[in-house]
Amino acid sequence: xxxxxxxxxxxxxxxxxxxxxxxxxxxxxxxxxxxxxxxxxxxxxxxxxxxxxxxxxxxxxxxxxxxxxxxxxxxxxxxxxxxxxxxxxxxxxxxxxxxxxxxxxxxxxxxxxxxxxxxxxxxxxxxxxxxxxxxxxxxxxxxxxxxxxxxxxxxxxxxxxxxxxxxxxxxxxxxxxxxxxxxxxxxxxxxxxxxxxxxxxxxxxxxxxxxxx
Numbered sequence: 107x108x109x110x111x112x113x114x115x116x117x118x119x120x121x122x123x124x125x126x127x128x129x130x131x132x133x134x135x136x137x138x139x140x141x142x143x144x145x146x147x148x149x150x151x152x153x154x155x156x157x158x159x160x161x162x163x164x165x166x167x168x169x170x171x172x173x174x175x176x177x178x179x180x181x182x183x184x185x186x187x188x189x190x191x192x193x194x195x196x197x198x199x200x201x202x203x204x205x206x207x208x209x210x211x212x213x214x215x216x217x218x219x220x221x222x223x224x225x226x227x228x229x230x231x232x233x234x235x236x237x238x239x240x241x242x243x244x245x246x247x248x249x250x251x252x253x254x255x256x257x258x259x260x261x262x263x264x265x266x267x268x269x270x271x272x273x274x275x276x277x278x279x280x281x282x283x284x285x286x287x288x289x290x291x292x293x294x295x296x297x298x299x300x301x302x303x304x305x306x307x308x309x310x311x312x313x314x315x316x317x318x319x
Contacts, residue, residue: 107132108130108157108223109136109154110127110134110156110157111137111138111159112124112135112136112137113164114137114161115161115163115164119211123135123159123188127219130215130219133219140164141165142164142165142166144171144172147176147179148175148179152179152180153180156222157184158186159188160172160186161189162187162288163285173185173200173204174203184206184225186205186207186222187207188208188211189210197232198257201232206224206231207224207230257299258299258312258317261282263317263318265282265292265293266318268282269309275290
């Protein structure tokens with residue numbers, strides 16, 4: 107049997123995923139009930155589950171952040187991002203964190219179960235065209251500068267443009283149709299990549315390197 111845990115804040119998605127996947131007699135699906143908090147995952151036993159399907163936007167918390175909390179407690183947990191968003195901007199950080207790839211909620215039962223079985227076997231699932239981009243895109247890191255401007259993805263660049271306009275995290279979230287937690291997570295990633303400690307420094311470097319206008 108394959109035991110799957112679905113983490114999603116929409117009841118219809120949870121119930122729909124369960125109904126679809128349990129058409130396979132070898133699959134059982136459970137839910138993690140909201141509210142989704144780091145404190146909750148610390149108390150939860152994930153060992154019965156072969157795979158966790160993790161939504162990205164869970165309201166007050168980002169699915170990446172919750173995944174990090176789970177993996178800190180259960181490093182062998184196999185998590186797949188399960189979302190309707192374009193997730194390619196998150197792939198690099200997700201794989202580094204220990205997540206086993208991503209799949210769109212609109213995919214067929216067969217494809218979702220195929221991804222799940224790959225994850226159970228220890229395989230990371232990435233779209234071919236994304237892997238091809240990683241392998242062919244030159245890295246332009248300049249020695250001595252201590253940051254990698256070419257590593258910023260499109261979403262992070264859009265967030266920096268909003269920061270440059272003086273918008274708050276909540277305003278950026280509203281403008282880009284993301285959660286506030288997602289913006290906070292992305293800003294942390296931007297700071298790490300640019301080796302800075304503030305929004306002002308990030309904008310200055312982004313402008314000097316022509317990342318934003």
